[in-house]
Amino acid sequence: MRVQQGCWLLFLWLLLSSESLLARQNLLIYVQAAEGPFKSGFVNALQGSNADIRLAPSGESAELIIALGDDAFSRSAPYGKPVLGVFVSRGLEEKLRRKGCHCAAIWAGVALNDQLAMLQLMMPVAANVGVILGRNSAWSEGTVKEYRGRLGLKLFKVDDQTQLGRVLRDELDELDALVLPVDEQLFGPDSAKLVLLTSYRLRRPVFGPDQSYVHAGSAASLFASGGDLVSETLIQIEAFSQRRRFRRSGFVHTPSVIVNEHVANSFDMRFHDSEALRSALEVMP
Numbered sequence: 001m002r003v004q005q006g007c008w009l010l011f012l013w014l015l016l017s018s019e020s021l022l023a024r025q026n027l028l029i030y031v032q033a034a035e036g037p038f039k040s041g042f043v044n045a046l047q048g049s050n051a052d053i054r055l056a057p058s059g060e061s062a063e064l065i066i067a068l069g070d071d072a073f074s075r076s077a078p079y080g081k082p083v084l085g086v087f088v089s090r091g092l093e094e095k096l097r098r099k100g101c102h103c104a105a106i107w108a109g110v111a112l113n114d115q116l117a118m119l120q121l122m123m124p125v126a127a128n129v130g131v132i133l134g135r136n137s138a139w140s141e142g143t144v145k146e147y148r149g150r151l152g153l154k155l156f157k158v159d160d161q162t163q164l165g166r167v168l169r170d171e172l173d174e175l176d177a178l179v180l181p182v183d184e185q186l187f188g189p190d191s192a193k194l195v196l197l198t199s200y201r202l203r204r205p206v207f208g209p210d211q212s213y214v215h216a217g218s219a220a221s222l223f224a225s226g227g228d229l230v231s232e233t234l235i236q237i238e239a240f241s242q243r244r245r246f247r248r249s250g251f252v253h254t255p256s257v258i259v260n261e262h263v264a265n266s267f268d269m270r271f272h273d274s275e276a277l278r279s280a281l282e283v284m285p
Contacts (some may be wrong), residue, residue, distance in 0.1 A: 104246035108181030109138030
């Protein structure tokens with residue numbers, strides 16, 4: 001009797017395990033994004049990392065929608081399906097969740113604490129650091145105020161490039177460095193020249209907000225690469241396939257790093273290349 005009961009329990013466990021695996025394998029995913037190299041590269045990397053992923057032909061037939069960017073994220077809401085936003089504005093995701101969407105997001109940018117940890121490695125003697133936030137910045141005012149690390153942060157809230165220029169001229173000289181969040185409206189290509197030329201003139205380095213800014217003359221930055229976004233997306237897909245709910249929204253957990261060697265050398269920073277800084281970040285507690 002006990003043997004028979006044990007066999008039934010084993011059969012039930014195998015059945016449930018098989019159903020769970022089947023559910024994961026049959027999860028239909030639609031990738032909502034503008035057609036182009038980024039979408040095709042993302043889809044190829046996603047399927048290359050998990051062969052069980054099946055793509056739906058449309059949002060209507062999908063069980064899960066992955067939306068790349070703010071526009072795609074907004075256009076996915078009317079489908080009434082679970083939506084995972086990838087590299088989307090934190091404010092937009094919070095707005096849609098308040099409206100009742102079943103969604104989560106991998107936010108654009110990286111966490112403030114991660115950028116500050118990198119800054120401290122590059123400039124161990126830095127004490128006073130400015131943080132400029134706009135209306136659509138990746139970091140919130142509360143995040144800056146809640147920081148409890150060694151650095152002294154000074155928060156500047158600006159609405160447009162006119163105010164940005166004033167803050168740079170009036171305040172940057174009193175700081176050791178400036179750290180910027182991802183904010184396409186405030187820190188796009190149009191403002192890069194203003195920010196970086198002012199930093200050179202006053203000899204105050206800028207950290208962040210992304211890879212393009214570093215190429216233009218920012219000292220260094222952590223950023224969410226395509227590979228980082230795919231890895232984070234796979235984690236969310238696995239969580240959703242198992243429990244039919246997402247993990248908590250947030251930034252990528254393991255961002256990439258880039259250093260402008262010329263700028264790092266000119267400011268005599270502790271690390272002058274991306275590989276050395278990456279290795280130092282990996283051994284941080």
